[in-house]
Amino acid sequence: MSTGVKHFIAFAALAIILIALPKVFVSGSAHTMMSLMGIMIIFALSYNILLGQTGLLSFGHAVYYGLAGFCVAHAMNYIAREKIGVPLPFIPLIGAFAGLFFGALFGLISTRRAGTVFSMISLGIGELVASSALILRSFFGGEEGIPTNRTKFPPFFGYKFGPQIEVYYLIAFWCFVCIALMYALTRTPFGRMCNAVRDNPERAEFVGYSTQRVRFIAFVFSAIFAGVAGALATINFELMNSQSLGAGQSGLVLLMTYVGGVGHFIGPIIGGVIITFLQISLSDITKAWMLYFGLMFILVVMFSPGGVAGWLALHQPLLKGGRIFRLIPAYALALVPMAMLAAGLIMTIELAHRMLVDAQSDGSVMKLAGWTVDAAKAQPWMLAIGLLVCGALGLKLAWPKVREAFAAQSAEVAQ
Amino acid sequence: MLQLVTFSTLNGVLYGMLLFMMASGLTLIFSMMGVLNFAHASFYMIGAYFGFEISRRIGFWPAFFIAPVLVGLVGALVERFGLRRVHKFGHVAELLFTFGLAFVIEELVQMIWGKLPVDYRVPPSLDFVAFRLFDTTYPAYRMFMLAVAVAMFVFLLLVLKRTRVGLIIQAALTHPGMVAMLGHDVPTVFMSVFGVGAALAGLAGVIAGPALVTQPAMAALLGPILFVVVVVGGLGSLAGAFVASLLIGLIQTFAVAINLSMGDVFGPAVANAFGDLGRVTVAQIAPIIPYLLLVLVLIFKPTGLFGNRES
Amino acid sequence: MKKVFAGAVACLLLCGTALAADPIKIGFVDPLSGGGATTGEGGLKNLQFAVDIINNAGGLLGRKVEIIPLDNKVNPQESLVQAQKAIDQGARYITQGQGSAVALALTDFISKYNERNPGKEVLYFNYAAVDPALTNAKCSFWHFRWDASADIKMAALTNFMKTRPNIKKIYLINQDYSFGQAVRTLARDMLKTKRPDIEIVGDEVHPLQKVTDFSPYIAKIKASGADSVITGDWGQDMALLMKAGAEAGLQVDWYTYYAGGGGGPTAIKQAGLEHRVFDIVEGNANSAVESAQKSEAEFRAKYGIGLWYPRGMNEIAMFAEAVKKAGTADDVKKVASALEGMKITVFDGGEGYMRKDDHQFIQDMYLRSFGPLDKGAKFDEENTGWGWKEIARINSADTIVPTTCKMERPN
Structure with missing residues (x-):
């Protein structure tokens, strides 16, 4: 199969998935969540233009998402008030222009250097913009932000975009367009040049490229797409507020991109979906969800620095060679101690959380995965620590087997 | 006016010295290992909580000595079992590791000691008025903090300038690769430096805890400012960190005392042209001035005020 | 997956x-x-x-x-x-x-x-x-x-302050966001009509939850000669503010919205501000009905x-x-x-x-102060041994502030 056909199939599949998803998950909150995932996919992909492709670690990417969001909120209110006949689906273009403007403005300052200097300038700009948001009230609307109304636009083929499902399709459309454009960007000579600047700036200079200019252009592109994401967020929530451009949002996009995997185009897409889902749902299950977030991040950094996508990519040659099934026994073997380890860890955290935080007000008896246990008794603790220790030991024993199997199969595929 | 200047200076110097206690460790770690340690302020917080826990059991003075050592140990363990593993994946991974670590430490502290501030008090032996100036009292504890910070600075200077260890560290600051080639056990040096850096931050926490409020947000409150200090001073420069700490301490305290806005300086016409920006007073933006400084310094001198390397 | x-x-x-x-x-x-x-x-x-x-x-x-x-x-x-x-x-x-x-x-x-x-x-x-x-x-x-709402609370608070002749110089210090700004504007407006003789000697806003050391602000309050402070601060900002004040020996009465919030009582007790901190609330357990x-x-x-x-x-x-x-x-x-x-x-x-x-x-509002429990008072806060004491009850009629609301009712 030629690459062209492959791409066509992949994008057709993406389109079908995006269209079909709301038919599978029908509830209102599912639509809300999927809309949010679409926005975060664009945002994380835009971040990866910097981190994955050009090697620039930014601590203030939410600035472009948020500032564009605010510009769009004002623009939407203006358009609605003046009755200018622009339908809603074109509004994200305003976000793209806002991203372009602020990306160019701050990019001039921050992309003159790479590495630590770039990171620190992005941190400084991020803090400055986030703090100004609370001071410059007329533009940012204080901490309550700028509300807007997405239904005050001329209907677009009869759609008013009141119901969440219509907004989902609007976001899905833009998500598809942005994914395609950003993918195309990685295939252009410019995209390749970004990689060169990331891997070996000196050589890139020798070839005749200005690394500074390449960084600047990559930065602006990244800000444009972040701007589209910010615009979609404004449309989705009908509200933009200062938290969206703060350090929390910047940290979140870093987390998504890294957990998904910075080395592959699909990584941020996976990360955006997983992290958004966890962020919204995990807090229903456990109060210690932030601790799990932190631990998950540390574990990914320590054991799978390529993220989920990196891990999946390891298996691609085996999948192609038709030998992936040979790995099942080894994986099954490792899965048992791994599950024990995870269960032990979760149980320890939940028990500790109960005893330290909730025991005083709610008592020490708690529900753990359907079972009622008393966190003040020794038995559940012994079980938890037992699982933890056995899991760790078992994994230590099983892991070489997995490695062996993996190496053996890879070697066979290579032949 | 004189009163305000005097106290602003005193408070500024004190705050600056407190920043330096943390920034010195951060700079050491950064220069030698190339790791921008996002969790450094978290060690400061752990120091305050350890100090609180020990001092309520056996008193402040034992805590003053024990807590920093414990924090140092925690730091060394983090390096040995966390960072060292991540080291091979590069500096970005290391930085992200500390980023996640800061998150986890904050959550753990919240779990163990609760979300509300804990009752960590100034020890009775230091709870008196040191002096009275223009009718304002100055607490002895603040003088004590100042004394500890100065003592630490002198000690650090002596170690670096007069001992063999100091020589190695200085060499590693500027030529880390060379030091390794000379046969020093780099992993152990890294672990010790990380531990000592954490211990210094822990010491800052022990003494700052009673004066400020010991609570789970204290790390997040100070963390970014530390980066400002280290970067503005110049990466890898202890002298730079010292000057930048004092500079930022003084700027922040003095800015608070200035109630001027653009409208006051240029007249209301100019102020109105700038909208909200025209009405904002210097005092209002005092805490964000360091970030402005950071961006400006990096634009005009990417190596920082005293540094000679960029990464 | x-x-x-x-x-x-x-x-x-x-x-x-x-x-x-x-x-x-x-x-x-x-x-x-x-x-x-x-x-x-x-x-x-x-x-x-x-x-x-x-x-x-x-x-x-x-x-x-x-x-x-x-x-x-x-x-x-x-x-x-x-x-x-x-x-x-x-x-x-x-x-x-x-x-x-x-x-x-x-x-x-x-x-x-x-x-x-x-x-x-x-x-x-x-x-x-x-x-x-x-x-x-x-x-x-x-x-x-x-x-x-914030204006009702301020109306109640100023109606109480009206009756305290010893208040002469007031300092306003608030967090720089909409609530803090609302408190400072409300305080200025209401004091002007109810007690025109009170001098507002300072009107400060500081960034929200970004300040580590409040002593510079305290130095300013001190220099102004204020006898009372009105603040809408809450959480760590309020705790740090009062601690810094006590440390510098600042002798003022603190009129607050949220001194009773989590961590507030601990900080007040630590600072030793016995019955110098007031708050305005809609209920007080120590003086409530049985x-x-x-x-x-x-x-x-x-x-x-x-x-x-x-x-x-x-x-x-x-x-x-x-x-x-x-x-x-x-x-x-x-x-x-x-x-x-x-x-x-x-x-x-x-x-x-x-x-x-x-x-x-x-509803009726209560002005309370925080200090050692009176005899018969049952409830202390955050295990400090100190509790809230009712200083004044402001009748609901004295809390009414007109509204500009034009309610749209569904048919």
Whole structure:
């Protein structure tokens, strides 16, 4: 199969998935969540233009998402008030222009250097913009932000975009367009040049490229797409507020991109979906969800620095060679101690959380995965620590087997 | 006016010295290992909580000595079992590791000691008025903090300038690769430096805890400012960190005392042209001035005020 | 991986809707993790306690009342997602309190939701967000507030200050965001008319939760010669401010909104500010009627914290009353109409009513100071041994502030 056909199939599949998803998950909150995932996919992909492709670690990417969001909120209110006949689906273009403007403005300052200097300038700009948001009230609307109304636009083929499902399709459309454009960007000579600047700036200079200019252009592109994401967020929530451009949002996009995997185009897409889902749902299950977030991040950094996508990519040659099934026994073997380890860890955290935080007000008896246990008794603790220790030991024993199997199969595929 | 200047200076110097206690460790770690340690302020917080826990059991003075050592140990363990593993994946991974670590430490502290501030008090032996100036009292504890910070600075200077260890560290600051080639056990040096850096931050926490409020947000409150200090001073420069700490301490305290806005300086016409920006007073933006400084310094001198390397 | 994930989503969403059978559900959207969790948890337990009383007495119209706790992480946008989740699970009532930014986002969201989903309307009960805008410029038929708004509190506070001739010089220090700005403007305006002789010697705003060392601010207060400070500060800002003040030997009276909030009592005790810190609230356990004291004791025994939100008790009691009067819990328009103008005996004693014009609850307010417990006073705070003492009771008539609300009622 030629690459062209492959791409066509992949994008057709993406389109079908995006269209079909709301038919599978029908509830209102599912639509809300999927809309949010679409926005975060664009945002994380835009971040990866910097981190994955050009090697620039930014601590203030939410600035472009948020500032564009605010510009769009004002623009939407203006358009609605003046009755200018622009339908809603074109509004994200305003976000793209806002991203372009602020990306160019701050990019001039921050992309003159790479590495630590770039990171620190992005941190400084991020803090400055986030703090100004609370001071410059007329533009940012204080901490309550700028509300807007997405239904005050001329209907677009009869759609008013009141119901969440219509907004989902609007976001899905833009998500598809942005994914395609950003993918195309990685295939252009410019995209390749970004990689060169990331891997070996000196050589890139020798070839005749200005690394500074390449960084600047990559930065602006990244800000444009972040701007589209910010615009979609404004449309989705009908509200933009200062938290969206703060350090929390910047940290979140870093987390998504890294957990998904910075080395592959699909990584941020996976990360955006997983992290958004966890962020919204995990807090229903456990109060210690932030601790799990932190631990998950540390574990990914320590054991799978390529993220989920990196891990999946390891298996691609085996999948192609038709030998992936040979790995099942080894994986099954490792899965048992791994599950024990995870269960032990979760149980320890939940028990500790109960005893330290909730025991005083709610008592020490708690529900753990359907079972009622008393966190003040020794038995559940012994079980938890037992699982933890056995899991760790078992994994230590099983892991070489997995490695062996993996190496053996890879070697066979290579032949 | 004189009163305000005097106290602003005193408070500024004190705050600056407190920043330096943390920034010195951060700079050491950064220069030698190339790791921008996002969790450094978290060690400061752990120091305050350890100090609180020990001092309520056996008193402040034992805590003053024990807590920093414990924090140092925690730091060394983090390096040995966390960072060292991540080291091979590069500096970005290391930085992200500390980023996640800061998150986890904050959550753990919240779990163990609760979300509300804990009752960590100034020890009775230091709870008196040191002096009275223009009718304002100055607490002895603040003088004590100042004394500890100065003592630490002198000690650090002596170690670096007069001992063999100091020589190695200085060499590693500027030529880390060379030091390794000379046969020093780099992993152990890294672990010790990380531990000592954490211990210094822990010491800052022990003494700052009673004066400020010991609570789970204290790390997040100070963390970014530390980066400002280290970067503005110049990466890898202890002298730079010292000057930048004092500079930022003084700027922040003095800015608070200035109630001027653009409208006051240029007249209301100019102020109105700038909208909200025209009405904002210097005092209002005092805490964000360091970030402005950071961006400006990096634009005009990417190596920082005293540094000679960029990464 | 994808399948597991899809399964998890499906279960999460389907399990939610499948249960939507019998009980009357109230979605509780407030911080349950992170820095704001202490107050959020306090609010949740408070409302749960009130709901338990109703359920133990047989429920409402034969149905149980159920609270669905949802963590909004004090983020306005996230709050909208969580509110949507509550609605999906069958809740027709949303309650929230922590943060006016969230409250404004929620009123806006619920007004739009009700407009776009006729027949499935949702009511919003606000138990602690005090931005005056919620019952003025941005008032909504679907929103009801049981806490006194910032202007009502300031009216009550200044009506008390009016009677204190020893107040001569006042310093205002507030957080630089809309609530802090509202406090400073309200204080200036109201003092000007009620006590024109008082000199405002300083009017300061500082960044929200960004200041580590307040001693420079204290130096300024000191230099101004103020005898009293009015502040809307809460949380760590307030704790740090008072500690720095005590350290520098600043002798002033502190008039606050939120000195009673989590961590406040500990900080005041640490600073040794015996009866120098005042706050303005809608209930005071140490001087409340016997029934309220009984509930307070019961609540403390059960949860180990104080019953911080007497207004939460009023909210649930009035909700129950309104459902009974309307004869339905599903037609929220009827419930809302029943709530309008409703009079009840307030939890802490005295009469209160839901003002029809703007859906603001009007009630007696109390000015309290914090110090060692008097003889006979039962409740201390945060195990400090110190407690709140009623200094003055401000009659509800003296708390009324006119509203600019032009309520749009559905036909």
